[in-house]
Amino acid sequence: MNSNNNNNNDSSSEDDLQVYETLTKLPPPNELLPRKLTIDIDVKSLYPLKPLPQFCKTYTTFIEESSQKQCIIPDIQVTDENRTLLDYYEENKQNLVYKRFDQLDLGKRTSNDRTYFASLLANFKRTQPRVFFRGEALFDQKLTPCSCDQIQFDSNFESGNLFCAFKKADNVYDLILQNDINTRGNTQWFFFSVTGAKAGQTIQFNILNHLKTGSLFNEGLQPAVYSVKENQLVGTEWCREGFNISYFKSVFMKEYPLSLKKKYYQLRFHYTFKHDGDKVYFAHSYPYTYTNLLEFLNTQLEDQERNQYLSRKVLCTTLGGNTCEVLTITSNSLQKRAFRKGVVFLARQHPGEPQGSYVMQGIIEFLTSNNPQADYLRQNCIFKIFPMMNSDGVVNGNYRCGLEGSDLNRRWKKPNKYLHPSVYYAKKYVKGFSKERQILLVVDLHGHSRKQSSFVYGCAYSSQVKTIERVFALLMSKVNPFMDYSSCTFRVENAKDKTARIQLWRELKINWVYTYECSFYGQQKKHYQIKDYLNCGVSICNALSQIVKDTTKEFTNQANQPDIQQQMLEELGKMPQTDDQDNGSDSSQSEAELSDDEMVQLFQPKTYSMKQKSLLKQQETNNKKKPQQPNSNLKSTLASQKTSILQESPSKNSEQKPPMSSQKPKNPLYRIQAPQRVRQIDQVKQPELPLMVDKSVQTDDWMYRQWLIQMGKLKKQQEFQSFTPTRNIYKSSSQSVTRFIVKNSTTKNDRGRVDSISLMASGLQNKLSSSSQQRQMMRYSGSNFMS
Numbered sequence: 001m002n003s004n005n006n007n008n009n010d011s012s013s014e015d016d017l018q019v020y021e022t023l024t025k026l027p028p029p030n031e032l033l034p035r036k037l038t039i040d041i042d043v044k045s046l047y048p049l050k051p052l053p054q055f056c057k058t059y060t061t062f063i064e065e066s067s068q069k070q071c072i073i074p075d076i077q078v079t080d081e082n083r084t085l086l087d088y089y090e091e092n093k094q095n096l097v098y099k100r101f102d103q104l105d106l107g108k109r110t111s112n113d114r115t116y117f118a119s120l121l122a123n124f125k126r127t128q129p130r131v132f133f134r135g136e137a138l139f140d141q142k143l144t145p146c147s148c149d150q151i152q153f154d155s156n157f158e159s160g161n162l163f164c165a166f167k168k169a170d171n172v173y174d175l176i177l178q179n180d181i182n183t184r185g186n187t188q189w190f191f192f193s194v195t196g197a198k199a200g201q202t203i204q205f206n207i208l209n210h211l212k213t214g215s216l217f218n219e220g221l222q223p224a225v226y227s228v229k230e231n232q233l234v235g236t237e238w239c240r241e242g243f244n245i246s247y248f249k250s251v252f253m254k255e256y257p258l259s260l261k262k263k264y265y266q267l268r269f270h271y272t273f274k275h276d277g278d279k280v281y282f283a284h285s286y287p288y289t290y291t292n293l294l295e296f297l298n299t300q301l302e303d304q305e306r307n308q309y310l311s312r313k314v315l316c317t318t319l320g321g322n323t324c325e326v327l328t329i330t331s332n333s334l335q336k337r338a339f340r341k342g343v344v345f346l347a348r349q350h351p352g353e354p355q356g357s358y359v360m361q362g363i364i365e366f367l368t369s370n371n372p373q374a375d376y377l378r379q380n381c382i383f384k385i386f387p388m389m390n391s392d393g394v395v396n397g398n399y400r401c402g403l404e405g406s407d408l409n410r411r412w413k414k415p416n417k418y419l420h421p422s423v424y425y426a427k428k429y430v431k432g433f434s435k436e437r438q439i440l441l442v443v444d445l446h447g448h449s450r451k452q453s454s455f456v457y458g459c460a461y462s463s464q465v466k467t468i469e470r471v472f473a474l475l476m477s478k479v480n481p482f483m484d485y486s487s488c489t490f491r492v493e494n495a496k497d498k499t500a501r502i503q504l505w506r507e508l509k510i511n512w513v514y515t516y517e518c519s520f521y522g523q524q525k526k527h528y529q530i531k532d533y534l535n536c537g538v539s540i541c542n543a544l545s546q547i548v549k550d551t552t553k554e555f556t557n558q559a560n561q562p563d564i565q566q567q568m569l570e571e572l573g574k575m576p577q578t579d580d581q582d583n584g585s586d587s588s589q590s591e592a593e594l595s596d597d598e599m600v601q602l603f604q605p606k607t608y609s610m611k612q613k614s615l616l617k618q619q620e621t622n623n624k625k626k627p628q629q630p631n632s633n634l635k636s637t638l639a640s641q642k643t644s645i646l647q648e649s650p651s652k653n654s655e656q657k658p659p660m661s662s663q664k665p666k667n668p669l670y671r672i673q674a675p676q677r678v679r680q681i682d683q684v685k686q687p688e689l690p691l692m693v694d695k696s697v698q699t700d701d702w703m704y705r706q707w708l709i710q711m712g713k714l715k716k717q718q719e720f721q722s723f724t725p726t727r728n729i730y731k732s733s734s735q736s737v738t739r740f741i742v743k744n745s746t747t748k749n750d751r752g753r754v755d756s757i758s759l760m761a762s763g764l765q766n767k768l769s770s771s772s773q774q775r776q777m778m779r780y781s782g783s784n785f786m787s
């Protein structure tokens, strides 16, 4: 034993020596690599871009010109009712002074008819983008612009979208905007620059191809103008200038649909240049580019104070190769992390609405600041922020659509992974987030081109009943001087069924899902400045902190404070009944979008349209073979069943399988007709387990999962679910030990409303007083609370 011990001691000391020697021979450990915080500013565009000046750094100086004279809508002498822009082009070819893609080698012409004026057909298998003019390949040969003219236009920069310019007369220029890529139009946003004017020279600009039938330009809105010289000399940034502004029906017909003979709308404005050799930018509103966003995020990420609360992640890569970012803002302390509420902000689904980005910037700046209210919000909430959903559209100067030519805010019902990656992944991400914690609020930020002020669209089944959905909107309008509650509407419109707002409201049962609209103009005929948009973002956070205090005060011994939600509901009850009418909706689906079929031919691989197309083809062939499909609809099925029963023909009966039969998997029609059945199944379908965590969704919050596992919650939920017939609509609430069991109403009008409420404590001991629980419940119970 002793000798052994000695041996051991000896050998261990030798080992120690060896280990020591080995260690000393090792190279020194690497220094800890610093976390890479900044984002590479890498903007991928379909064509080369020139840099823009450093716009909007201080937001302080702002001069509002009062030179806007009474607008007089000019009388247009209509010569030919059926003229299109193609005719205009043919007549004015020799006056062409600018075209956007002049410098590009745009490939050889094709006789593809599915090409539209100013459309860029980007075939992503090849690298070369192409420009066509209804199949004419307008830009194959380079046209020589009039050299005599000193005025030079440019739009080859980020978010720029002037397609071409014609000199109509001295100091009069006709401009044509570039269609949204791969669409037949959607032209409303504009952004271009002019050089070569003399000081004091006044120029009239006519933008010939606007989409919308009405505009705030007739109510006093002026174009956003940025003069480089003026900025160098006196520091003026973007301001609203221009005079003799009018917006009216153009003489030119839209190329599509030609049969409807719809007209374009024309914007006319005048501008007097202040300096010789100046470069002046003109835009629909203060531009906010993808580069601006990345630069802003970098300043946040580099800031030692701010970056401790902010993390970023690439959600996906867009069709154009740009990144779609998702940011997380929350306190870095682990305390109460599991109890934090979820909040989601989205912006720039519509690329031509830069206001959304300024509001978003206001939100991010506030939430990462050292303001005590921001600190409170970080302690109690986890913010998931999608700052630019449509970076491709922003880069390429689109107004409404992404690169594939569709409105992303109409793709939330069934987004395609390949065509709408940012929507697909954002939806998946938000769904995963909702399984992890209760989402209190979702705000999708937009700009409105027809209405003044800022306001929200919310969801509600009835416009008559003042429900919980309105509470947060009213509170926001109280803390935000720029928000007008009377302009808000709360409806679930069929036309907007596929928007982020309605889909998230429906699928995730979140009461406060809003589309937040900020006017391109301002309010009470006063232009919004950039800082006003930023302040709108701060106000949203202010309202949120009040409501979070309200919903968490049971935990913070503040139960004696007045209940803000109840106050708001009472106030709503006193308001006169109004039928929400949304005049001048900014969201109607445009006929300028290509159909799925047409898109299929542009984007051949990997699209759902291909599948859909093959389904449609099979359907067509099947229809030809069997014009009267027994299960084509319920009526005909019933009728045929009836006749078959009357005829008592066994052979026919065996042929006609009932529509609910599950023995027809091979028939493609079966899938197409599925919705009718799915809806029936939906009603009896087992609801999703409330605390189930989808591991495929990569949320950052592994802490919460760990906590869940430890508490054995999941199992208890499952056990509970198996014997209760009720439906748990509010998933893990902040106090995850408290579960709200809500029975669905059966009446049709009241679908989704809360009928009766029971409360159940599971797992941990619930220390709350029953009255406070009930109050909490009532807040969620909407209309019943009011009645």
Ligand SMILES: [Zn+2]
Residues within 6 Å of the ligand: 350, 353, 446, 447
């Ligand atoms: Zn919008």
